[in-house]
Amino acid sequence: MPPTVLSSPFKFCSNLRRTKHQEHFIWLALYQRFFICTVPRINGSNERILGGEDNLRAEKVSIQAHDGNLLHFDAVIQDVVPSRSSLGTVIACHGAPGSHEDFKYFLPYLKSKAIRFVGINFPGFGYTQPNAKLRYDNRERLEFVQQLVKRLKLYDNLVFVGHSRGSETALKLGALNRDRTVAIVLVNPMTLLTYRALKPLWRIQLFAWLWNLGSVSKFLLRPIIYLSYRYLLHLKVPTSDVAATSLMAMNTVDLQSQIKYISTLNVSTVKVFVAYAGRDPVIEAELSKHFANSFIDVEHLTCKSGLPNEKLTFDQIRKLVEEGKRHIAVYFPEDDHFIQKHRAKLLADTIHILLSDEKKRQERKEVSA
Template identity: 25%
Template structure:
């Protein structure tokens, strides 16, 4: 990849492709102690950890950490993660408590804080447990990008960010009418009504436009908590802090996303300081629409990739373009730090 970074002081609902694991890939559980909603109380969760190491992995290998959406898991990024590893990047993903391999009992789901601030604490806790002291690029998808905004603003060990099908400071169409979401969250918290409500959730998600695999069902209660308690009122402040920090980022958006509105994501990009010359539009088959004009500030690599089509899985539909920009983003971050 040219310059190497040093590690110093991680819709439709995605359908996981059945791709055999690589020899340099691990997906295991690690006991991690999380703070609960009660001050001074902690619980230990066996967290699903996914790692793909490039064949030439060293202490200086650039690190990409993936943040999944709700519902979701680290395995939603298996294909793009393996390809990034093929480009000499170490890849780490993890399953938030209540998702993937990070199973929780019904009672423990509601002992944890699944708000954006709470997920930020979970992210920091997992990074500490893995002894990660530098993240060269933090990559989030869908509801995971709420956490990305917070991390880009406040997590100084994260050197750059990628936002895939990002959400925004506004509730997407799938969260309307909002009273239904609040009702579901309240019913799930009720021990007597939890089981009945849980059985109804796949139907509710289907009506909202999601196509769920059965493996995603156990993560639905934690997913409801994530979207119910997202700190939307703080998102613009996070984005404006990102602009002030001149934090490098790439944002990939599709205009035909049926889960989130693309214009809301563009609004967030502008809050983060994006300028017209940093927006590239693509037509069908990832063909650039017109020439991109203007001079880039390479010390702060910022790009919005706006695709005409691709749905809620932009990193599947336009994988090659997105990988290209992730590599360019990492190169800019490395050059800046060298």
């Protein structure tokens, strides 16, 4: 429960003979008033956001807490099923902060190509409600999505898409589900080395420690973390609690743990597509290229701005896919941290060609069998 806000803290200001205790109370009330006025809140209920044109609904899922008990969630997902037979299913994992809305720009393109879209909303990011026992680590995130995959009965032709913080989750999910996964698409992905937004690490670790001290420290930190995200990092967050959840999720990043999953993918048939940017304020391009090079025989392409360049790049991607190349990385020198927003059609076309190529290969196998 949030602390009670005084209806009119300014009334104290008219009393010129205040005690020291009253002065402290005034500042506390003003602090609260500032916090409430500057930090929007999401209703604790999911009722108002489900259904409608966004195709949002809740699925019951349970994951194991670190103390061994089960945590139960009404997992809010965006599930857009095409009207005709689906070519495959995209399972999208958002960043921190983030939500299913991170992928809204290429969703219409996927729908037009008969590709089902399942947008995940991880607990604590504004749609799926949080739980105090969560550590916001990778084990929890993986289990959360795995339970949804199981509940939705998604057995084949999967494409895991991850943006930023969600790329680690998508990468690992693709490796764990490699027998049913066609491709993994990593957009502005986290790297194998510590990148710009994580430096220095001690700041994130200090915040996580302070946040976990209790309700008083959370009360004091909420406005600070919210304003830091909005005006220092220039990332949109709906509430201060979502901002805090985002930092907690960043505190549990394990960059080096990706290596063993990459090794698994390198000897599998799963295709990997990496999209990274030259003007990304969060992740350095050279570290993204280093990450892409961890995939065996990766083919590097560059796509400059403009529709003609996008068409040229897509033709190159299609040619590589048809030649059987499994690992492709595209560098967008003029793009920022949200490639999926500005290159929505190219990403959707790439996902379509990856799924279409796999379908053709399966059909050829059936004919020759």
